[in-house]
Amino acid sequence: MNPLLEFDEVNKYFGETHVLKDVSLDIEDQDVTVVVGPSGSGKSTLLRCANRLEEIQGGEIRLDGESISDPKADINVLRQRIGMVFQSFNLFPHKTALENVTLAPRKVRGLDDDVAEARGEELLDRVGLSAQLNSYPNQLSGGQQQRVAIARALAMDPKVMLFDEVTSALDPELVGEVLEVMRTLADEGMTMMVVTHEMGFAREVGDRIVLMSDGRIVETGEPKQFFESPETDRGKRFLSKIL
């Protein structure tokens, strides 16, 4: 079977800067792939290319064998199968938690309000926020906002979820509740691509660790092997800095 999400020789430039250099990566169905690396290594850019928030200049990205990077691809349809959670939450401030979750199902899928709301309530319950359905984002803590953002992405029934440093903007005591939701999601078999600095999470929940440096993938491996005996010098240096 094909990998669910494939990066095939991906190249990306910001002006003159070559930020992704021949990046190839397969993400298998139900796997949790954790991308780590120093800041500026291109890991967030790689993630953002996966739902075409950034255009690539070379190579191809495919979801279920279908090209995402092809200019002719219907990106609005493809994006519904790719959930994205951002570092800065990006909740819609003029909508309640429930409205944040139901907006896209109603407007993009055309679901009836009551169907979308029932599903929205169920998802918010899953992330532990059934008491905050009618709260506006600025009435919620950072951790609660990020959990709403996860529920919002899940509402479109995506095949793969992208997490872009989702705990980096949180107060330390709020990180746990968000990671807990992600852990549950992984246990339920969601395919996930996670860019993070949380090495504990990477080690515990990840099926595979990908180390990026300078726009390239320099090492991939199982968490245990990566954290205990990295193969490359770059891997060793990275671990010596963070552990």
Add this chain to the structure above:
Amino acid sequence: MADTYSGATADEGDRGSGGLVDDTTLKWLGVGLSSLFALAVLALVVYIITTQVDFALMRTVLPQFVSAYLLVLQIVVIGGVLSVTAGVFVGLARVSKTSITNGIATAYVQFFRGTPLLFQIFVIYFGIPTLWPGTFPVQNWGFPTAIIALTLNHAAYVGEAVRGGIDAVPDGQMEAARSLGMGYIQGMREVVVPQAWRNALAAIGNDQVILVKDTSLLTIIAIPELMQQFRSVNSATFDAWTPLVLVAIAYLSITLPLMRLVSYLEDRSDWGGDSQ
């Protein structure tokens, strides 16, 4: 956030550090000066009303002021609705990444902000009919001129307010909308514009208050609006203050509720209390 420093107002005995006066003195200085000013204005108004205003004349001319008031109100409502609606589209065009749309919108805004409204009124009132010499089809061109000129002029200002409002919405909002499968137009309509509207509301309200006052320029093309009534009463009776008081009451009875309406709309879109 607006209340963060409210506890820091000058309390009794609160001595400021540095400067010429301490905080308490400054506070009472402010109270004294503003009271003095208010008293002076009040005295002037009472003096004018008791000695200058001719109430018999006021009763006689009231009907013509009422009909002028209703005409101004009509122009304001039509011009307001049209200019705000058109302004939203001008603002959207101003943030368009398509260079033709963007360029045309920019040129439009620059022209209408860069020339006086009075000039624009003259172009439409005197200039346009001469393009059909002797055959211009519209008989009473004054009222259409008023609506067209005020709409085109204020759509440019509202457009700039809307553009500023859109620019103030973080890029992440559109990214979040797009990542959920919404198209650009859908993301604009559902996510960006409602927030931009809130951001722009104060500036739009400000512009609409100016629109009310701009109707006074229409006296130059003999629209029977409020300033026109002043001129007719004043030239017939040489009484200045009686019509001036009526003019003031008429304008304020439109602008003050309008300002209240804008504050109400701002409060209503506060989305769960203290804004970001």
